[in-house]
Amino acid sequence: xxxxRLVQGNxxxxxxxxxxxxxxxxxxxxxxxxxxxxxxxxxxxxxxxxNLRAEGFDKYRCxxxxxxxxxxxxxxxxxxxxxxxxxxTMKAQDNPDNVTFMFExxxxxxxxxxxxxxxxxxxxxxxxxxxxxxCVIKMPSGEFARICRDLxxxxxxxxxxxxxxxxxxxxxxxxxxxxxxLAQTSSVDKEDDAVIIDMQxxxxxxxxxxxxxMFTKATPLSPQVSLSMSPEVPLxxxxxxxxxGQIQYFLAPKIDDQDN
Amino acid sequence: MGILGLAKLxxxxxxxxxxxxxxxxxxxxxxxxxxxxxxYQFLVAVRQEGNMLMTADxxxxxxxxxxxxxxxxxxxxxxxxxxxxxxKPPTMKGGELAKRKxxxxxxxxxxxxxxxxxxxxxxxxxxRRLVKVTKTHSDEAKTLLKLMGIPYVEAxxxxxxxxxALAKAGKxxxxxxxxxxxxxxxxxxxLRHLTFSxxxxxxxxEFHLSKVLEGMELSQKEFIDMCILLGCDYCDSIRGIGxxxxxxxxxxxxxxxxxxxxxxxxxxxxxEEWPYAEARNLFIEPEVADPDSIELKWVEPDExxxxxxxxxxxxxxxxxxxxxxxxxxxxxxxxxQGRLDSFFKIIPQQPNSANKRKSEEKPGAKKGTAKRGRGxxxxxx
Numbered sequence: 001x002x003x004x005r006l007v008q009g010n011x012x013x014x015x016x017x018x019x020x021x022x023x024x025x026x027x028x029x030x031x032x033x034x035x036x037x038x039x040x041x042x043x044x045x046x047x048x049x050x051n052l053r054a055e056g057f058d059k060y061r062c063x064x065x066x067x068x069x070x071x072x073x074x075x076x077x078x079x080x081x082x083x084x085x086x087x088x089t090m091k092a093q094d095n096p097d098n099v100t101f102m103f104e105x106x107x108x109x110x111x112x113x114x115x116x117x118x119x120x121x122x123x124x125x126x127x128x129x130x131x132x133x134x135c136v137i138k139m140p141s142g143e144f145a146r147i148c149r150d151l152x153x154x155x156x157x158x159x160x161x162x163x164x165x166x167x168x169x170x171x172x173x174x175x176x177x178x179x180x181x182l183a184q185t186s187s188v189d190k191e192d193d194a195v196i197i198d199m200q201x202x203x204x205x206x207x208x209x210x211x212x213x214m215f216t217k218a219t220p221l222s223p224q225v226s227l228s229m230s231p232e233v234p235l236x237x238x239x240x241x242x243x244x245g246q247i248q249y250f251l252a253p254k255i256d257d258q259d260n
Numbered sequence: 261m262g263i264l265g266l267a268k269l270x271x272x273x274x275x276x277x278x279x280x281x282x283x284x285x286x287x288x289x290x291x292x293x294x295x296x297x298x299x300y301q302f303l304v305a306v307r308q309e310g311n312m313l314m315t316a317d318x319x320x321x322x323x324x325x326x327x328x329x330x331x332x333x334x335x336x337x338x339x340x341x342x343x344x345x346x347x348k349p350p351t352m353k354g355g356e357l358a359k360r361k362x363x364x365x366x367x368x369x370x371x372x373x374x375x376x377x378x379x380x381x382x383x384x385x386x387x388r389r390l391v392k393v394t395k396t397h398s399d400e401a402k403t404l405l406k407l408m409g410i411p412y413v414e415a416x417x418x419x420x421x422x423x424x425a426l427a428k429a430g431k432x433x434x435x436x437x438x439x440x441x442x443x444x445x446x447x448x449x450x451l452r453h454l455t456f457s458x459x460x461x462x463x464x465x466e467f468h469l470s471k472v473l474e475g476m477e478l479s480q481k482e483f484i485d486m487c488i489l490l491g492c493d494y495c496d497s498i499r500g501i502g503x504x505x506x507x508x509x510x511x512x513x514x515x516x517x518x519x520x521x522x523x524x525x526x527x528x529x530x531x532e533e534w535p536y537a538e539a540r541n542l543f544i545e546p547e548v549a550d551p552d553s554i555e556l557k558w559v560e561p562d563e564x565x566x567x568x569x570x571x572x573x574x575x576x577x578x579x580x581x582x583x584x585x586x587x588x589x590x591x592x593x594x595x596x597q598g599r600l601d602s603f604f605k606i607i608p609q610q611p612n613s614a615n616k617r618k619s620e621e622k623p624g625a626k627k628g629t630a631k632r633g634r635g636x637x638x639x640x641x
Contacts, residue, residue: 040600042285043284043285044600045597045598045599045600047604125606126601126604126606127604127607128604157595233603234598234600234603252602252603253598254595254598255596255597256595256596
């Protein structure tokens with residue numbers, strides 16, 4: 001028996017909005033410690049890793065580890081049926097063919113049940129090594145979304161350069177070039193608005209706008225985003241999911257071609 | 261052509277070996293393309309009102325059209341193609357080639373009949389069957405590729421075998437051909453439909469040899485023997501033995517030699533002179549050039565040269581050729597998108613973990629814990 005009840009059902013709705021553009025289907029691994037999802041997009045350029053801790057739920061029970069393969073478009077359709085203040089409960093049997101979503105209105109006057117068929121997905125799991133990144137940039141998530149959106153008008157890729165002065169985002173294309181520089185916030189009045197850079201060595205990497213723009217779909221989840229970079233390794237974009245977990249996006253950098 | 265019914269057999273027995281993918285997901289991949297097959301394909305398919313495209317002097321240009329646009333389509337999607345041309349056919353293929361000639365003669369007769377009867381559909385059908393790839397065609401294609409800056413390789417013998425050798429040596433990611441015998445030659449990844457027209461909207465079919473062998477429970481040697489039983493280009497097969505029976509026989513007897521000795525001679529009679537051992541040798545040790553001696557270079561297209569060749573000599577539209585050149589040049593500029601699997605290692609799935617309903621693991625066995633490996637990135641250069 002698996003059961004997870006979340007009073008802030010809104011969070012689950014936002015998680016789905018944050019992943020459904022990138023992934024068509026994915027497996028949710030439910031265990032004693034919580035729920036996890038890890039999947040690459042079709043082209044194997046980016047990877048999404050969602051972690052929801054058991055303690056974050058208002059009620060959590062998982063007797064046996066189960067893997068629930070879901071069509072995320074369908075799951076998103078079902079979650080669209082939940083109101084923002086609804087309490088969401090996910091339920092499944094030990095060897096499930098179906099998963100049940102139950103939405104309760106705060107006043108308990110309306111209860112809806114939705115059942116969805118599960119899929120048997122053959123997915124590859126990637127081992128992600130724990131890494132000390134050369135640069136970790138924390139910034140307001142809205143600001144990051146804005147930068148990605150603005151720069152994607154100029155070209156297909158964004159160069160992120162992090163130095164001790166600050167972080168520079170730039171793009172170049174047919175219409176011209178664009179540069180946005182953010183300096184580290186000197187006085188921290190409001191923590192959510194601060195830009196904080198933790199840097200061991202300067203890093204400059206190039207990434208595809210298309211993916212960054214899909215990552216910023218997670219912006220409503222958290223006021224802050226963190227970008228972790230090291231030379232020649234994938235970028236990590238991380239958002240907190242309320243108090244209950246986090247969503248991480250990994251994106252392979254663009255590399256110079258050796259054959260040309 | 262290729263191995264009889266192999267694609268269908270793989271779909272039945274080892275469905276996990278086939279993946280469908282969009283062309284844009286192959287960005288950055290180097291792919292060996294069987295040029296001889298493409299030539300044939302273009303001559304058959306690239307037509308207008310049932311006739312091949314021609315210059316004012318009546319020279320065929322269908323193949324050039326095909327090579328130019330389909331190559332650009334690949335390059336536009338970030339794929340780096342290298343074309344492999346056939347050399348001389350192996351002597352073993354004589355029988356097959358004679359048969360093909362017979363079929364062509366037959367088609368010629370039918371075409372004449374159809375022309376007499378004035379049946380347009382039949383004329384079209386039979387004239388397609390009459391297509392023959394000549395040396396001029398392949399020489400013209402080579403000239404075009406050179407101008408486009410796309411590398412090509414001349415195989416000493418069969419192109420599929422050379423493609424397979426390139427893929428095995430890791431020079432290319434996979435082999436693009438419609439001929440399934442590329443798998444028999446040991447191609448790790450075979451791509452079908454890569455040279456098809458965009459308009460057909462065919463997804464690319466990826467066949468993984470390792471998964472084919474796993475699904476069929478055969479070794480590569482046994483797989484080769486099974487392909488010979490199915491029917492290859494080099495020798496006959498046993499009458500009355502279809503795909504189902506072929507895989508069963510090889511699974512239980514391992515080699516054709518044993519299959520033959522155990523076979524009920526009254527029911528099935530192997531061909532009298534059956535050079536299966538030689539055919540097997542052709543698959544195991546085909547005549548190929550050493551892949552390490554081949555250097556693949558994708559260079560800047562020669563726009564003026566292309567315009568001169570394609571427009572002045574072959575009568576193509578200059579604007580279109582120049583446009584194509586721009587696409588080729590654009591694809592060369594800039595950087596290539598990396599892939600996550602080249603940074604993170606795939607954790608092998610525990611057997612049956614995908615098949616959760618069947619797995620009878622002990623309660624409390626933790627599946628999720630293997631997810632995060634430890635270690636560190638390779639840093640810097």
